[in-house]
Amino acid sequence: MAEHKSPGDVLVVGGGNAGLCAAITARRAGARVLLLESATKDLRGGNSRHTRNVRAMHKAATAYLTGPYGEEEFWDDLMQVTGGETNEHLARMTIRASEELGEWMPANGVRWQGSLRGTLHLGRTNLFMLGGGKAMVNAYYNAAAKLGVEVAYESEVRELKMGDGEFLSALAICNGAEREFNAKAIVVASGGFEANIPWLKEYWGEAAENFIIRGTKHNQGQMLKELLRHDAKPVGNPRGCHAVALDARAPKFDGGIVTRLDSVPFGIVVNKEVKRFYDEGEDFWPKRYAIWGGLIAQQPDQIAYSVFDAKALPLFMPSVFPPVKAGSIVELAANLGLSPPALVAVVDEFNRAVRPGSFDPGSLDSCRTEGLHPPKSHWAKAIDMPPYYGYPLRPGITFTYLGVTVDEQARVIMQGDRPSKNIFAAGEVMAGNILGKGYLGGFGLTIGSVFGRIAGREAARYATS
Amino acid sequence: MLPPELLKEGERQMTICNACRYCEGYCAVFPALELRRNFTKADLTYLANLCFDCRDCYYACQYAPPHEFAVNVPKLMAQLRTETYREFSWPAIFSGLFRRNALAVSLVTFSALAIILLLVWLVKGSGVLFGIHLGEGAFYRVVPFLAMTIPASIMALYGLTMLLGGALRFWRETQGHLSEVISISALWRATKDAFSLTYLKGGGAGCNYPDAAFAESRRWFHHLVFYGFLLDFASTSIAAFYDHFLGWQAPYPYLSWPVVLGTVGGIGLLIGTSGLLVLKWRSDRAPAEAQMLSMDVAFLVLLLLTSLTGLLLLVLRETAAMGILLVIHLAMVAGLFLTIPYGKFAHVAYRYAALVRYAIEQRRAQPGVS
Numbered sequence: 147m148a149e150h151k152s153p154g155d156v157l158v159v160g161g162g163n164a165g166l167c168a169a170i171t172a173r174r175a176g177a178r179v180l181l182l183e184s185a186t187k188d189l190r191g192g193n194s195r196h197t198r199n200v201r202a203m204h205k206a207a208t209a210y211l212t213g214p215y216g217e218e219e220f221w222d223d224l225m226q227v228t229g230g231e232t233n234e235h236l237a238r239m240t241i242r243a244s245e246e247l248g249e250w251m252p253a254n255g256v257r258w259q260g261s262l263r264g265t266l267h268l269g270r271t272n273l274f275m276l277g278g279g280k281a282m283v284n285a286y287y288n289a290a291a292k293l294g295v296e297v298a299y300e301s302e303v304r305e306l307k308m309g310d311g312e313f314l315s316a317l318a319i320c321n322g323a324e325r326e327f328n329a330k331a332i333v334v335a336s337g338g339f340e341a342n343i344p345w346l347k348e349y350w351g352e353a354a355e356n357f358i359i360r361g362t363k364h365n366q367g368q369m370l371k372e373l374l375r376h377d378a379k380p381v382g383n384p385r386g387c388h389a390v391a392l393d394a395r396a397p398k399f400d401g402g403i404v405t406r407l408d409s410v411p412f413g414i415v416v417n418k419e420v421k422r423f424y425d426e427g428e429d430f431w432p433k434r435y436a437i438w439g440g441l442i443a444q445q446p447d448q449i450a451y452s453v454f455d456a457k458a459l460p461l462f463m464p465s466v467f468p469p470v471k472a473g474s475i476v477e478l479a480a481n482l483g484l485s486p487p488a489l490v491a492v493v494d495e496f497n498r499a500v501r502p503g504s505f506d507p508g509s510l511d512s513c514r515t516e517g518l519h520p521p522k523s524h525w526a527k528a529i530d531m532p533p534y535y536g537y538p539l540r541p542g543i544t545f546t547y548l549g550v551t552v553d554e555q556a557r558v559i560m561q562g563d564r565p566s567k568n569i570f571a572a573g574e575v576m577a578g579n580i581l582g583k584g585y586l587g588g589f590g591l592t593i594g595s596v597f598g599r600i601a602g603r604e605a606a607r608y609a610t611s
Numbered sequence: 612m613l614p615p616e617l618l619k620e621g622e623r624q625m626t627i628c629n630a631c632r633y634c635e636g637y638c639a640v641f642p643a644l645e646l647r648r649n650f651t652k653a654d655l656t657y658l659a660n661l662c663f664d665c666r667d668c669y670y671a672c673q674y675a676p677p678h679e680f681a682v683n684v685p686k687l688m689a690q691l692r693t694e695t696y697r698e699f700s701w702p703a704i705f706s707g708l709f710r711r712n713a714l715a716v717s718l719v720t721f722s723a724l725a726i727i728l729l730l731v732w733l734v735k736g737s738g739v740l741f742g743i744h745l746g747e748g749a750f751y752r753v754v755p756f757l758a759m760t761i762p763a764s765i766m767a768l769y770g771l772t773m774l775l776g777g778a779l780r781f782w783r784e785t786q787g788h789l790s791e792v793i794s795i796s797a798l799w800r801a802t803k804d805a806f807s808l809t810y811l812k813g814g815g816a817g818c819n820y821p822d823a824a825f826a827e828s829r830r831w832f833h834h835l836v837f838y839g840f841l842l843d844f845a846s847t848s849i850a851a852f853y854d855h856f857l858g859w860q861a862p863y864p865y866l867s868w869p870v871v872l873g874t875v876g877g878i879g880l881l882i883g884t885s886g887l888l889v890l891k892w893r894s895d896r897a898p899a900e901a902q903m904l905s906m907d908v909a910f911l912v913l914l915l916l917t918s919l920t921g922l923l924l925l926v927l928r929e930t931a932a933m934g935i936l937l938v939i940h941l942a943m944v945a946g947l948f949l950t951i952p953y954g955k956f957a958h959v960a961y962r963y964a965a966l967v968r969y970a971i972e973q974r975r976a977q978p979g980v981s
Binding site: 186188189195196198257259260262263274276277278279280281284288397400402403404405460463464465466468 | 626627629630631632633634635636637642645648667668670671672673674675676677678679680814815816823824
């Protein structure tokens with residue numbers, strides 16, 4: 147039967163950014179902390195290992211940020227992407243607290259670097275971690291170890307024992323053995339359920355089989371399921387997920403950043419029936435890439451093809467797999483497994499509809515189509531310079547929105563709007579409180595860091611008082 | 612010839628890095644690869660020699676093993692470097708010396724020792740080796756001045772010429788024009804980067820060496836080796852000057868320039884090489900390449916023994932041990948000179964050439980963003 151460990155003060159479930167921020171903060175506050183990470187040491191850190199920057203409010207330019215980014219502008223950006231699906235009180239609190247991250251993160255071993263080439267649009271608003279998210283995660287594990295946080299890898303919590311909205315103990319599988327952990331307080335920071343295909347199928351049907359999961363396979367949503375089973379109050383659209391267009395050849399899990407494709411605005415996109423289905427040049431790619439996952443998910447067999455010519459190839463960041471290349475559209479169609487006459491017809495129709503304009507990838511330019519449905523509103527240039535290229539595209543799921551409701555102390559709110567006194571949540575599992583829809587680059591890490599710190603502080607306060 | 616499968620693997624990993632770019636702040640390799648879309652043999656050769664093996668990118672890599680992409684840039688680069696050292700060495704018949712470098716360097720050094728010992732024995736007799744020799748010209752009573760300086764000069768000249776030839780071939784191979792080298796600003800930047808070991812600083816973080824923890828020790832030990840070597844070189848040059856132009860013969864007094872510089876340099880080398888050997892001994896083997904490690908160890912041990920015998924020679928120069936110590940020291944120096952183009956010493960030339968190319972390339976790319 148399950149082996150008992152001496153009860154600690156704070157149990158942290160999940161060893162990504164939010165869990166680590168909570169563990170470090172709770173330990174600094176004097177609590178005895180045990181952190182359970184379901185991955186192996188090599189693959190620890192959840193989806194945080196794939197991140198690269200954090201959005202943080204700041205009053206002035208710094209060595210790493212090109213200008214100020216104040217609360218109101220931050221709030222406006224959030225309103226724009228969420229369309230108001232946010233809790234203003236929690237959101238503004240998060241924005242204000244993000245100001246401390248510029249110092250808190252380096253104090254715990256994280257280093258900054260200037261914004262990466264090709265990400266200049268984030269150079270003013272977001273701090274880039276030197277070496278990216280895995281380097282940050284490594285720094286935090288190092289800081290946690292020095293502080294005396296106990297960490298157990300390959301330890302997945304399967305079940306929470308609760309009574310009257312209060313956490314009692316957690317049943318986990320640790321290196322294959324069942325164990326029960328008691329603690330005075332628990333911080334749930336175990337991410338969303340985007341890697342749980344059967345769960346995704348409840349909302350998306352069989353289409354979910356064709357989704358690629360950009361992050362860790364460990365985000366099974368087991369803790370989310372347990373909290374909801376114990377009557378935590380849900381937040382966020384269960385069907386909602388952040389989905390982008392990925393190279394269809396990407397690995398099923400953990401492909402991270404390198405499988406994304408930025409070619410869409412510089413060519414056309416067709417589905418397997420060789421029909422265009424959306425305006426590829428509607429807006430700047432950073433503002434539109436997150437709708438393409440959903441668009442492709444609605445196509446037959448959840449697959450689409452980005453088609454462009456030699457002119458477009460140098461215009462976007464290279465991705466990890468080379469594009470399919472051909473000397474003619476007919477050959478390209480054959481290589482992509484599409485009907486050659488149909489692709490020739492679509493490209494011809496598109497080329498005829500392109501109106502002359504002055505091409506500028508840096509602005510919403512005047513190159514557009516006329517009389518085409520759907521139209522291409524910007525960056526429309528005839529596809530006529532061989533060699534021709536194509537990428538197969540699939541929906542790539544970054545994260546899910548469904549979570550548990552929390553208050554400003556990161557306490558999980560139960561049905562009837564009662565806060566649990568010893569259950570705290572941080573990171574993706576509660577991000578839906580603030581980011582109910584859409585996405586703002588680097589904001590997931592902001593929410594995880596801010597709420598991780600709050601959860602750690604409050605859990606320690608409860609456990610040691 | 613660089614093996615085709617290594618080139619293919621290099622192209623595969625560099626393509627992943629180019630799509631990710633998270634490590635851009637660590638060193639020169641990433642900004643350099645971002646200027647490229649394809650990774651030919653020339654590109655890989657250049658990038659490999661731009662890598663200082665600080666390993667920061669390995670531990671920061673979200674695609675490092677056991678991830679299925681299995682990105683391991685330091686190991687890949689070390690493999691490519693051993694191949695490029697081999698490829699550019701001349702004459703080609705000696706390029707095999709890189710394959711089992713530790714063995715080759717030991718054999719060359721022991722052969723030198725045997726030859727010098729035999730010659731002294733035959734020409735001077737065994738009594739000279741174990742006698743006490745004092746005063747001006749004491750060393751030359753064991754090994755005559757010309758017998759010491761002429762072979763040493765020839766060996767050093769040979770080694771340096773062969774290495775320079777290799778560096779020139781490397782420059783041509785990486786699509787450089789000779790006229791480009793005459794860029795003062797590029798040479799200045801490359802020299803600054805080489806002398807301060809900029810790319811062992813990891814963008815301010817230090818190296819992940821010998822393990823995943825960030826540390827500065829490798830850079831400081833390397834500085835001790837490099838500057839120790841330069842001081843010893845200066846010491847030897849001043850001694851040669853004293854001898855040729857002023858007619859003062861060694862051994863020199865303890866407070867003379869050759870002895871002071873040589874001693875400080877020798878101690879630097881002793882500490883630096885020992886430190887680096889300890890770090891290598893403790894280093895994580897996952898991002899390492901066995902052939903490169905063997906080359907590193909051979910070179911470090913030889914440098915260590917050279918400085919150790921040099922210092923012992925200084926301390927014991929008025930005892931009966933001087934003769935045999937002098938012979939051993941000269942054999943170590945001979946081994947060092949002879950293997951300049953066929954061992955780890957070669958990294959000096961190729962890394963510097965890569966740094967110059969980097970300085971030129973980055974200046975050109977400056978106004979635009981890739």
